[in-house]
Amino acid sequence: METWNDWKEAQPQVVPMLLSSIKKNRMAHAYIFEGQAGSGKQSIAQLMAKSYFCTNKDEYEPCLTCSNCNRIESGNHPDVHVIEPEGQSIKKEQIEFLQKEFAYRSVETSAKIYVINDANKMTVSAANSLLKFLEEPQGETLALLLTEQPAQLLPTIKSRSQQLRFLPPTNERLAKQLMNDGVDKNHAYFLAELTGNKEAALQLTDADWSFQARSVVLQLMHELYTRPDQAAMTLVDKWIPLMGNRLQQETGLEMIVLWLRDLLYTQVGKQGNLIFSDCQKQFDEIALLTSQRVISQSLANVLEAKRQLSANVSIQLVMERLLFTIQEG
The missing domain is CATH 1.20.272 (Zinc Finger, Delta Prime; domain 3)
Incomplete structure (x- = not known):
């Protein structure tokens, strides 16, 4: 399992900024991770979730061994939701389902995280539904929008999120x-x-x-x-x-x-x-x-x-x- 220290050299701008927010408990409610495939967007999104829910983390570094870390690693944590495109796009129904899930009380904690991979593939109606969700979040939530094409996101979504640009991976x-x-x-x-x-x-x-x-x-x-x-x-x-x-x-x-x-x-x-x-x-x-x-x-x-x-x-x-x-x- 990768740690924050594994990514410090590869992403010298993004990682220190996120770690500072984690240590101060001042994370934004929504982030846009933009960068090409292989730059570490998904790995760092998973680390964010682990640091968020880990019960034994050391300042910012998750322990990687507790129940929360293991379930996030395997994709089975009840309060971490990942949305992928269905076919060529992310549809309005997927965002509406996410909103319903977040309307329920958290299963184990007071927080929920959702990760949207290829966020630029949202249909217009899906993007508008997400915009409303960003404006009126249900309780304590953290949104992580991952994309290789940030220009295709609605300007209003970008204005309500903190954008972080990932460097391309070294060879x-x-x-x-x-x-x-x-x-x-x-x-x-x-x-x-x-x-x-x-x-x-x-x-x-x-x-x-x-x-x-x-x-x-x-x-x-x-x-x-x-x-x-x-x-x-x-x-x-x-x-x-x-x-x-x-x-x-x-x-x-x-x-x-x-x-x-x-x-x-x-x-x-x-x-x-x-x-x-x-x-x-x-x-x-x-x-x-x-x-x-x-x-x-x-x-x-x-x-x-x-x-x-x-x-x-x-x-x-x-x-x-x-x-x-x-x-x-």
Whole structure:
């Protein structure tokens, strides 16, 4: 179980502010936690609940062993309510049900907490119902609204809540989160560098797509520098069929950026920074065939390829142009 101390370094602005409020018992009645997936919004919301209800906390740090802490950890505390989107949205009926629950007396304490994940997905009617709830809370309540898209929340909801902006996770922390979800260590660091976002990284692990894409990128780029005729065949036979949608196409280009950056690191003697660390011998070989100037220009060419892709140029044409410009130097 994570503690407040585990999050102090990752969120140096949010955590001290919340801890000060907890110690002084001056918490706001509603908070908006805004930040990308993996930034710690849900973990810190759970810590807030534990600190709120823990019977043995040390100043602000919950004991993590009492009945309240254990039930909050398992999602079974009767006075902690979590709302998730049903399908694509959070509906008015969900907020009304929450209001009814809060109208009853607390089961064990004088307080209740509700957490709304993806709060930006509330329908207009749900958001208006929540607004009334924020204006006229039932007893001692704490509202935690979690979102990646704060701009989509009603201004009136934001004005009645304390907004806290979470920093994006570092690649190191993100990689560890992915490993905790069962992703192989080397691939976890690769995905962390590639996406900077836990949700996007986990999506790329579905059906082993990212493993296949990584393998094809390594083959394509190595052949481009050593056997360019073969690279053209790999593009048609392996790359194009694998990049079936826009997200995959953009991700494939990001992988090429990481590959070229590794080649540049090799040129300047920073092999310890390689993302494709298992390919160091290949980078050592190819580094002798090019220069820093050419690699930098190739990186610029990938940015141009991204722009073309955004302009709906076909992926095959974009990649053929890109490979040609890289090969020509």
